[in-house]
Amino acid sequence: MAVDNWFQSWGPPPGLVGNHNFFVPNPSRNYSSPRYTEEPLNFPRAPTRTPADILPFILQLGLVQSPGQSPHSVPQGYRLEDYGQRSYGSNEILPETTGPFRTTYAWNQLDFKYPSEVEKEAAIRSGDFIQKNNLPLGIEVWKDRLFVTMPKWKNGVPATLAVLPRVPRETSPQLVPYPSWEWHSTESCDGLTSIFRVQADDCGRLWVLDSGQIEVTIKPKQVCPPAIYVFDLKTDQLLFKYELPEEFIKQDSLYSNIVIDNKDGDCSNTHAYLTDVWRFGIVVYSLRKQKSWRIFDHLFYPDPLAAAYKVHDLEFEWTDGVFGLALSPWNKEQNDRIMYFHPMSSFREFYVKTSVVRNETGWDKIKDAFRPMGQSRGKSGQVSASAMDRNGVMIYNLVTRDAVGCWDSRKPYKRSNLGVIAQSTETLVFPNDLKIDKEENQSVWVISNRLPFYLYRGLDENKINFRIMSAFIKDAVKGTICDPDLAHPDSFEHFSGDEDCY
Numbered sequence: 001m002a003v004d005n006w007f008q009s010w011g012p013p014p015g016l017v018g019n020h021n022f023f024v025p026n027p028s029r030n031y032s033s034p035r036y037t038e039e040p041l042n043f044p045r046a047p048t049r050t051p052a053d054i055l056p057f058i059l060q061l062g063l064v065q066s067p068g069q070s071p072h073s074v075p076q077g078y079r080l081e082d083y084g085q086r087s088y089g090s091n092e093i094l095p096e097t098t099g100p101f102r103t104t105y106a107w108n109q110l111d112f113k114y115p116s117e118v119e120k121e122a123a124i125r126s127g128d129f130i131q132k133n134n135l136p137l138g139i140e141v142w143k144d145r146l147f148v149t150m151p152k153w154k155n156g157v158p159a160t161l162a163v164l165p166r167v168p169r170e171t172s173p174q175l176v177p178y179p180s181w182e183w184h185s186t187e188s189c190d191g192l193t194s195i196f197r198v199q200a201d202d203c204g205r206l207w208v209l210d211s212g213q214i215e216v217t218i219k220p221k222q223v224c225p226p227a228i229y230v231f232d233l234k235t236d237q238l239l240f241k242y243e244l245p246e247e248f249i250k251q252d253s254l255y256s257n258i259v260i261d262n263k264d265g266d267c268s269n270t271h272a273y274l275t276d277v278w279r280f281g282i283v284v285y286s287l288r289k290q291k292s293w294r295i296f297d298h299l300f301y302p303d304p305l306a307a308a309y310k311v312h313d314l315e316f317e318w319t320d321g322v323f324g325l326a327l328s329p330w331n332k333e334q335n336d337r338i339m340y341f342h343p344m345s346s347f348r349e350f351y352v353k354t355s356v357v358r359n360e361t362g363w364d365k366i367k368d369a370f371r372p373m374g375q376s377r378g379k380s381g382q383v384s385a386s387a388m389d390r391n392g393v394m395i396y397n398l399v400t401r402d403a404v405g406c407w408d409s410r411k412p413y414k415r416s417n418l419g420v421i422a423q424s425t426e427t428l429v430f431p432n433d434l435k436i437d438k439e440e441n442q443s444v445w446v447i448s449n450r451l452p453f454y455l456y457r458g459l460d461e462n463k464i465n466f467r468i469m470s471a472f473i474k475d476a477v478k479g480t481i482c483d484p485d486l487a488h489p490d491s492f493e494h495f496s497g498d499e500d501c502y
Contacts, residue, residue: 142437212224217455253276270286311453340373404428405419421471441474
């Protein structure tokens with residue numbers, strides 16, 4: 001899209017975007033320790049702005065592009081062409097497949113691309129970088145870049161958001177902090193704190209959900225308010241930041257997932273849906289209104305029958321509420337779309353029309369707006385992330401089955417219509433996040449990270465613990481019950497057991 005010269009000269013109103021005058025980190029100082037305190041924190045907040053102040057800025061958000069800027073730039077001087085082309089004949093690339101999935105990246109432990117080895121060694125000595133404590137949790141793909149999130153669940157996580165080329169040159173590369181190291185080296189809440197998930201929208205913007213919460217595995221500390229950061233993917237510049245109102249930050253809240261809804265491709269009419277997995281709510285944020293509201297329903301709560309997990313020989317209990325969100329393709333006739341959702345600790349899928357949740361004052365006045373889908377997925381049917389492609393095929397991660405499942409939304413939601421497109425007790429141990437890219441021939445991307453073992457036992461650094469893999473959706477569902485072109489496939493794998501859990 002063309003650049004608007006007025007936008008470049010005008011800029012956002014003061015206070016809408018934080019003042020990012022970052023300091024140069026001292027490699028001998030541990031910046032994490034002073035910030036993480038048991039004392040109550042007063043979060044710095046931007047001054048309140050009226051809609052008249054920010055409306056010109058909002059209307060330009062889908063039209064930003066810096067002249068002469070490559071749409072595929074990588075921060076810190078990295079160029080994607082420097083990585084070369086994928087070559088599976090090379091010893092540098094892991095020629096690993098899992099059903100239709102091909103492994104793109106794999107790590108025993110994560111590493112980061114520091115400006116220099118001196119700074120990296122200083123970070124290790126100070127405890128700012130503890131390699132075994134870093135876990136990749138979320139992913140996103142936009143054009144020829146792949147984004148990875150590392151929430152600060154333990155000490156020693158130097159960067160919480162990083163970027164890699166979509167086409168790799170090596171199997172286990174060092175992660176490049178996004179958009180730069182400076183965003184991860186600040187003691188204030190202006191920088192990035194602890195990111196769970198991100199999503200790129202159709203307008204070339206990266207929406208980043210910062211939980212503001214650290215040390216979740218020890219004693220959760222809300223050191224900064226949960227916030228949404230939106231970056232222009234053409235320039236890697238911050239477009240704006242939105243902090244959640246104080247009344248939406250419940251005791252023990254954990255905002256962990258974000259899904260972006262551009263109404264019929266309108267970049268200014270965008271809503272973000274954020275899930276509070278521990279306090280069972282969804283916050284709806286309107287870009288046009290620069291407002292948010294919190295919605296709730298009893299279907300957001302965990303199912304006690306699904307709170308007991310078993311991953312291989314590890315048994316544990318999680319009471320996680322609403323988590324996974326997936327949006328159907330836009331229905332122009334109805335001027336609406338469906339938002340499918342499920343608690344993490346549940347065997348069921350639910351749905352609501354997005355026109356309901358986008359209604360700030362009327363969402364709770366529509367009877368039975370939030371409804372269950374058909375049958376349950378059956379025992380061991382807990383799902384983490386899910387997403388739906390342009391053809392209405394939903395792909396989802398089955399975390400206790402080492403598997404990736406699918407459902408064609410043209411068919412009733414029952415166990416006989418739920419397929420499995422990939423399963424492996426080696427490469428798909430706890431498939432955590434999942435994204436569907438925006439290419440013409442869409443691919444599904446999955447990250448598996450052995451999360452329960454990271455939390456309760458620790459990981460074996462001599463084995464591959466983290467994998468990012470992808471598959472073309474058409475190839476993955478071809479011939480299965482999820483294939484939109486087949487009403488009655490010859491064979492498909494369905495969920496074992498006849499028990500239905502309600």
